Amino acid sequence: QSALTQPASVSGSPGQSITISCIGTISDIGGFDLVSWYQHDPGSSPKLIIYEVNKRPSGVSNRFSGSKSGNTASLTISGLQAEDETDYYCSSYAPSRRFFGTGTKVTVL
Amino acid sequence: QVQLQESGPGLVKPSETLSLTCIVSGDSISDGNNYWSWIRQPPGKGLEWIGYIYDIGTANYNPSLKSRVTISPDTSKNHFSLKLSSVSPADTAIYYCARDQRGFHVWGPGTMVTISS
Numbered sequence: 001q002s003a004l005t006q007p008a009s010v011s012g013s014p015g016q017s018i019t020i021s022c023i024g025t026i027s028d029i030g031g032f033d034l035v036s037w038y039q040h041d042p043g044s045s046p047k048l049i050i051y052e053v054n055k056r057p058s059g060v061s062n063r064f065s066g067s068k069s070g071n072t073a074s075l076t077i078s079g080l081q082a083e084d085e086t087d088y089y090c091s092s093y094a095p096s097r098r099f100f101g102t103g104t105k106v107t108v109l
Numbered sequence: 110q111v112q113l114q115e116s117g118p119g120l121v122k123p124s125e126t127l128s129l130t131c132i133v134s135g136d137s138i139s140d141g142n143n144y145w146s147w148i149r150q151p152p153g154k155g156l157e158w159i160g161y162i163y164d165i166g167t168a169n170y171n172p173s174l175k176s177r178v179t180i181s182p183d184t185s186k187n188h189f190s191l192k193l194s195s196v197s198p199a200d201t202a203i204y205y206c207a208r209d210q211r212g213f214h215v216w217g218p219g220t221m222v223t224i225s226s
Contacts, residue, residue, distance in 0.1 A: 101155070
């Protein structure tokens with residue numbers, strides 16, 4: 001396996017909620033509660049917004065939440081804001097490896 | 110506050126070896142509690158995990174790059190290095206180092222490396 005599968009793009013209007021999926025396998029997402037999510041503005045380094053499936057680092061808005069079911073992880077952005085428009089990546093732990101998702105561009109309509 | 114900073118040449122010739130260093134401050138790469146990773150992003154593409162070291166003596170690599178990659182620590186300088194051999198234009202990317210603590214919590218700003226003659 002080379003990467004976790006994310007939708008290429010997701011869009012929503014301000015104030016709405018959107019969900020980004022991240023599909024893996026039993027060997028990565030399904031086997032460990034070690035999924036993380038990153039917000040990545042071009043020209044900056046990625047920013048951790050969710051770790052260990054559903055934990056938020058200090059300072060990250062509670063509009064971001066994570067979950068997992070089976071081999072699929074999800075990131076939900078509630079109360080969508082213009083500043084949320086950028087790229088998002090999931091990542092998963094696997095023994096002796098790390099995987100990234102293919103990336104999702106979020107557009108605020 | 111933990112900070113990471115990548116350094117190295119911005120231009121490497123095809124077939125040569127890319128060498129980068131990640132300088133770590135505010136934490137010790139020797140304490141064995143964290144993994145220290147290299148990650149890259151080619152232009153217009155997604156993030157790709159290259160490999161990590163942990164507990165100083167152990168390294169693991171992305172199978173797709175394993176034959177060309179070496180990540181090694183320098184505990185005296187508290188930094189760790191990436192060497193990628195036999196590079197081609199496909200290795201052109203922004204290279205990041207990151208502290209992996211059950212998620213990549215801290216990242217360096219990244220350094221752009223172009224492979225071109």
